[in-house]
Amino acid sequence: MLSFTLNGEKTTFDGDPDTPLLWVIRDSKQLTGTKYGCGIAQCGACTVHVNGMSKRACVTPISTCEGSQVTTIESVEGREAKAVQAAWKSLDVPQCGYCQSGQIMSAVALLKQKPSPSDEDIDNAMDGNICRCATYQRIRQAIHDAAKDMEASA
Known part of the structure; x- marks a missing residue:
């Protein structure tokens, strides 16, 4: 089970650790503001912040987000x-x-x-x-x- 913070809330994912962050956000967590565009990190539609840095969620395995702060368009602030x-x-x-x-x-x-x-x-x-x-x-x-x-x- 992987633990991370999504839009300020502690959350877990109990699935394949190679699952792209995009699918965890959209399918598991039901946040649809982050879009699927190309699936190969070339278009930027899936950009989120991981620990404050831009990341392409379509190619970021959820396993790399263990303990991280993930922010999507639904929660970006400041x-x-x-x-x-x-x-x-x-x-x-x-x-x-x-x-x-x-x-x-x-x-x-x-x-x-x-x-x-x-x-x-x-x-x-x-x-x-x-x-x-x-x-x-x-x-x-x-x-x-x-x-x-x-x-x-x-």
Whole structure:
């Protein structure tokens, strides 16, 4: 039996330790905000935070999460999350929205590490988060806007 914290609550998983974290989150824990996209860690739709770092849940075996803090889009919080969510709404970033939970989780992790990211920082952090609607310019602008809002409220 594996133990970890999911969205602030201690939880366990009593199944195959090679089960991808994504399926534990979606199927076992019934949290559907984290999406399945490609299954090979190339699209970013399944991005979650494990101990504060972005991880692709589709290729992360649950066994590697023993004792870890796992945060999904349903529970992401803090000033970075609030700033990103506000900027996303303000700029109307999503079109279809399918990739957005992964985009937001990556953006929040970036701002926690670099509160004033450059375009290059954003490109590097968001690399591998695919948006089929191609809202990349709005995503970049939203991250810059979120950083400015955080700076202004500091």
